[in-house]
Amino acid sequence: MATVSLKKLTKRYGNIEIVHGIDLDIADREFIALVGPSGCGKSTTLRMIAGLEEISAGSIEIGGRVVNDLPPRSRNISMVFQSYALYPHMTVRENLGFSLKIAGAAKEEMDRRVAEASAILGLDTLLERRPSQLSGGQRQRVAMGRAIVRDPDVFLFDEPLSNLDAKLRTQMRTEIKKLHAKVQSTVIYVTHDQVEAMTLADRIVIMRDGYIEQVGTPDEVFRRPATRFVAGFIGSPPMNLHEATVDAGQLVFASGARLPLPAQFKANVAAGDKVVFGLRPDDIYPTGHGLSSGDAADVHQIELPITVTEPLGNETLVFVEFNGSDWVSRMLNPRPLRSGERVAMSLDLSQAHLFAADTGKTLRS
């Protein structure tokens, strides 16, 4: 059980800087997800914490101890790899007990801890098999078991579910959450899947191009994205984002279409400012089919033509044309709609976001 603290952590390959001096404090027993598109430096950051990559500058502390130059084995961490990295020439039992064997643990101790881990993950019947005889989900569990057996200070997960099919992924996600509740240790979890990050993590770190864009709880990053990038990355389907210019209390879009300036931003923008207007699909809906059933403070009504609908059963994603492009909206309690039909849409502007067009930073105060 330990805190992890990154201070001005930097990684360079030759002249190319991959991670640009990031700072991050992770509390004891916290579940942190590092999320971002591929190439954002999240895996490199994790590998630096693991000791598999040398750090170019800055420092890493685990449990208050600086571990910059310590080899992986001295950091008391364990890691679950994307590829599982099970030892193919060993049985499941040997895979689980490998770290204890290397540490020179007594046979009884080894048996006890392997039994504990296999009980937690339901591996009892598989102990004598080799990795090649296991299914993807079982391999994943063995990889997690191998991590548990070490009883580490910090668990590191490197995209552990990306090799599983969609159904199994959802199932393993729940198992990981249960596991964290059971073993109560610090977890750093790297993923490119924002749904995984949202569902699992206590706090989410969104990275982009080697910088941290925002750190916050799933609720914070969803409701109050700090940048345009975060707004577009978190949430599915993604937020509608469109550039506009502020003009006399209105937003003027490129096509000339206008929307009233949301009240919460009035004090923060001036006429002529270039901004990016953002509205989640949940906050734009055919009137009467939304989350906020009419009691929302700042609802703007507008009639728009439908281009495409995607029925999902309990809801329908409706694409409407506004400002010369498609805006996605979420229709609850759906009724059948036709392409080309014009429907009355409600835009809940109290939930809207504005970002500076140049810096991408939120204009919320």
Place this chain on the structure above:
Amino acid sequence: MDENSSARLKRRLLRIVYCIGLFLAMLTICLPGLWIVLSSLRPTVEIMAKPPIWIPQDISFDAYVAMFSGIGKGGIPVIEYFRNSLIISVTSTVIAVAIGMAGGYAFARYRFRGKSGVFLGLMLTRTVPGIALSLPLFFLYVRLGIIDTHFGLILAYVALNVPFTIWLIDGFFRQVPKDLAEAAQIDGCTRWQAFWQVEFPLAGPGIASAAIFAFLTCWNEFALASQLTRSVSAKTLPVGLLDYTAEFTIDWRGMCALAVVMIIPALTLTFIVQKHLVGGLTSGAVKG
């Protein structure tokens, strides 16, 4: 005849054609070996007969008895030759495989300046036929005083085999996922332990096949050995075959008998190691 039965008939006919083809191919490969064994058991008259006598009439183990009977009774120092061959082949194989492992691992795992150049250079040495080097080597060895010694031949064979073992073992280490060594390091291994506990066992089949190939190269090598060895204390079995040639005659039967004696250990060794040569151990390590 309906479509199904004609398709079945066609399939059967094709299988028969395959079998005949395979039999012919195997015959071509195996017949010389079989002929050596047969010739070692028949009198010279039968071996030299024209037209050839296909079915042996008169089989005896005389050649083998004579071979071990000692000098003067038609024998040659086969035990000494065998010992020389064994010492030279085993030692040079062990050294070549050790260097091959270190080199192959380095080429597979590390990035360094001039890597592809060095690799290409190593492979280019394979383009030079060993026999072309025999004269320069002979002069060099004479000057150094290592002509007609085990050491001299071991040195030559190591140099001959190292590029090949590096190339082969490099390929096998490349197949072992990097993640495994990293997982082992996180599990508490040093870099060295991770190699021996995880990467070495997984590259085992490759290393075994490199060893077999290196051993067979040394065991069967004739051209260099015939130039660099002279006496009973250093001559290897292939060179020993020449003992059966006299000024005007060649004892074909004795030569074939010695050839059989040479083939047996090589064949046995290959059979023993064969099951380790079968790869596929790494399946299941990572996604698959």
